[in-house]
Amino acid sequence: MEIVGRRSSHFTRVVRILAEELDIACEFTPIYSLLSAKAHKFADNPALKLPILRDGEETIYGSRNICRVLWRHSDGRKRVFWPEQAESALLMNAHELLAHAMTAQVDVILHEIVEERTTDRRSIKRRQSLDNCLAWLDRHFDEVFGRLPERDLSLFEIELFCLIAHLPFRNPVNLDEMPKLQAYERAFGQRRSARNTPYAFDREP
Numbered sequence: 001m002e003i004v005g006r007r008s009s010h011f012t013r014v015v016r017i018l019a020e021e022l023d024i025a026c027e028f029t030p031i032y033s034l035l036s037a038k039a040h041k042f043a044d045n046p047a048l049k050l051p052i053l054r055d056g057e058e059t060i061y062g063s064r065n066i067c068r069v070l071w072r073h074s075d076g077r078k079r080v081f082w083p084e085q086a087e088s089a090l091l092m093n094a095h096e097l098l099a100h101a102m103t104a105q106v107d108v109i110l111h112e113i114v115e116e117r118t119t120d121r122r123s124i125k126r127r128q129s130l131d132n133c134l135a136w137l138d139r140h141f142d143e144v145f146g147r148l149p150e151r152d153l154s155l156f157e158i159e160l161f162c163l164i165a166h167l168p169f170r171n172p173v174n175l176d177e178m179p180k181l182q183a184y185e186r187a188f189g190q191r192r193s194a195r196n197t198p199y200a201f202d203r204e205p
């Protein structure tokens with residue numbers, strides 16, 4: 001199997017971490033032209049988004065879809081808790097806000113850092129939305145983790161780590177008033193899967 005993405009992408013790192021956790025060896029092919037409008041640059045993904053998984057003759061788009069395919073290839077050796085299994089309002093909201101924060105982080109980076117656009121009302125709202133989600137996740141951290149069922153791992157845990165670790169790498173955000181998220185990033189970062197998938201920029205040779 002082959003993962004197509006960017007080492008600097010938190011969505012790509014989610015996939016790479018789960019592959020490591022499941023002991024599934026995957027080749028990695030970097031995407032160099034993030035702003036390209038050519039589908040072949042994104043493994044023919046018409047949405048021009050990453051990551052992508054090439055699994056034999058099949059191609060799978062999107063980090064969560066790829067994670068499910070990886071888990072099936074592992075024959076379900078580990079119990080993974082998936083977002084759609086959340087039944088309480090708290091867990092449903094936690095997954096929704098985390099997914100939104102990950103998308104908002106991409107938007108902030110593209111508009112403010114990559115494209116260097118000037119600040120406007122939409123960019124102010126986008127960043128405020130990201131900050132609000134982070135504050136909510138920190139405030140409800142203990143309650144959310146207390147509601148997660150018995151498991152070997154959850155996609156929520158992987159995605160949360162990838163987002164928090166991505167902030168200082170691409171979009172410095174002051175987390176001084178979010179100690180739960182800071183402590184969680186440090187703790188999860190000790191896992192072998194996290195150490196083997198550090199963020200890095202893919203430079204075209």
